[in-house]
Amino acid sequence: MxxxxxxxxxxxxxxxxxxxxxxxxxxxxxxxxxxxxxxxxxxxxxxxxxxxxxxxxxxxxxxxxxxxxxxxxxxxxxxxxxxxxxxxxxxxxxxxxxxxLTETTADLTFALLMAAARRIVYASDYLRSGEWGAWSLMQLTGQDIYGATLGIIGLGRIGEALVKRAKGFDMRVLYYSRTRKPDKEQELGIHYMEMEPLLQHSDFICIMIPYSKEVHHLIGKKELSLMKKNAILINTARGGIVDEDALYQALKNGEIWGAGLDVFEQEPIRVDHPLLSLPNVVTLPHIGSASxxxxxxxxxxxxxxxxxxxxxxxxxxxxxxxx
Structure with a gap:
């Protein structure tokens, strides 16, 4: 049988x-x-x-x-x-x-970073809604990517692939990992930092670690308060790593500049979730590997x-x- x-x-x-x-x-x-x-x-x-x-x-x-x-x-x-x-x-x-799925997910992560930094989705909606009346100097301005500092939390396969994309934009790359990787530091030209200083020095923070109970809400109110005012948080790992309530408050109050999220604590995320109401968040329906x-x-x-x-x-x- x-x-x-x-x-x-x-x-x-x-x-x-x-x-x-x-x-x-x-x-x-x-x-x-x-x-x-x-x-x-x-x-x-x-x-x-x-x-x-x-x-x-x-x-x-x-x-x-x-x-x-x-x-x-x-x-x-x-x-x-x-x-x-x-x-x-x-x-x-x-x-x-x-x-x-390493390369495809790294592609999506960097695309999400770029979309959040340059307000791509918001600008597209702005045009389609008929709000665009005339060009002006500071209209829809975003954050520079070229030459900025990228902080990666978790240096696995996808994290390493992301570094290679960042290097094409001449980004300075910091990383935090439970286990330091000196060979990768030399090979990829990256710098190790503990979590708190990484959060303080990075313009972009990308979460690349697998989910476990130990990292539940690893990024919460305290961690968000350490970030720069112009910082952008990107999460293509797992939603539970970020405290979404704390993130909403930080984004709403201007404590950080923006976020790009492909994952959420509860999926599908409900359509009335507060994060979806914010103009400084790019949200995707868990499509990191979707090629x-x-x-x-x-x-x-x-x-x-x-x-x-x-x-x-x-x-x-x-x-x-x-x-």
Whole structure:
């Protein structure tokens, strides 16, 4: 009897066809609606492999409902939606999709930085609404990017890729990481700083760290108060790293100049959220890795991880449970 895979959101047809040639495949096929919790709990009872998105909470309840589950394959780099420890206790392998989205996410991060700095979205809306009456000297002025100082919090793959883009704009790059990386400092021409001085000296602060309970609201009222008045905060990592209430107040009161956000504490963010009312914030619906090629590569890697495990091979990109 073929092994069974459940997919929590529709994947590209070519990926489904490949999986279906080897396994029995069941799938929640509504692209814009997450699988209901009760459906997920029922579907996992007899499956061998699970392919899921960040929108699904694969917690202890789900994991212990699954009697035959061998592998959970997350179509994302982050995996804070999965109880990795509970999976490890049951001998279930967890995988993710790092590497394939590095350059695309770095592109989006820098695009968001530029859009926030030069007020691109606001200026476009200004024109389309008919408010543009005449050109004037200080109209819609923004912040310079070329030659500015960029502070990166977290120097992983995407952080390193962002440095290379910043160097094209002759930016001075500072970074903070739990582990200092002298080899990268020499290779990339960047400077290490502790968190507080980095916040104080940077014109742009980009958050590039994975989410965990330890970094929940890492950027809050105190951290925002340390930033320059002309500072712009960019977050393409995870929404929970930033205290959104504190950020709203800092932006509203002019404590910092602007923000660019691709992620939020609750997604989708509600349309009446105060942050969406501010003219100095550029907001996007979590599209950091959203290029056709990258999303295809993510889906392919997630499928390959499942196929490897169910065929008795090693996963390509396993997630290690922390002790």
């Amino acid at each position: 073929p092994k069974t895979i459940y997919i929590t959101r529709k994947l590209p047809e070519v990926i489904i066809e490949k999986l279906s040639s080897h396994f029995q495949v069941r799938m929640w096929d509504q692209e814009d609606v997450p699988v209901p919790r009760e459906v997920l709990l029922k579907e996992v009872e007899d499956i061998d492999g699970l392919i899921c998105l960040l929108t699904e909470q694969i917690d202890e309840e789900v994991i212990y409902k699954a009697q035959n589950l061998k592998v959970i394959s997350n179509v994302a780099v982050g995996y804070n939606n999965i109880d990795v420890q509970a999976a490890a206790r049951k001998g279930i392998i967890v995988t993710n999709t790092p590497g394939v 056709v090629k990258t999303r295809m590569n993510m889906a392919q890697l997630a499928a390959d991880n499942v196929m490897n495990v169910l065929n008795g091979k090693q996963p390509i990109t396993p997630v290690r449970a922390e002790s």
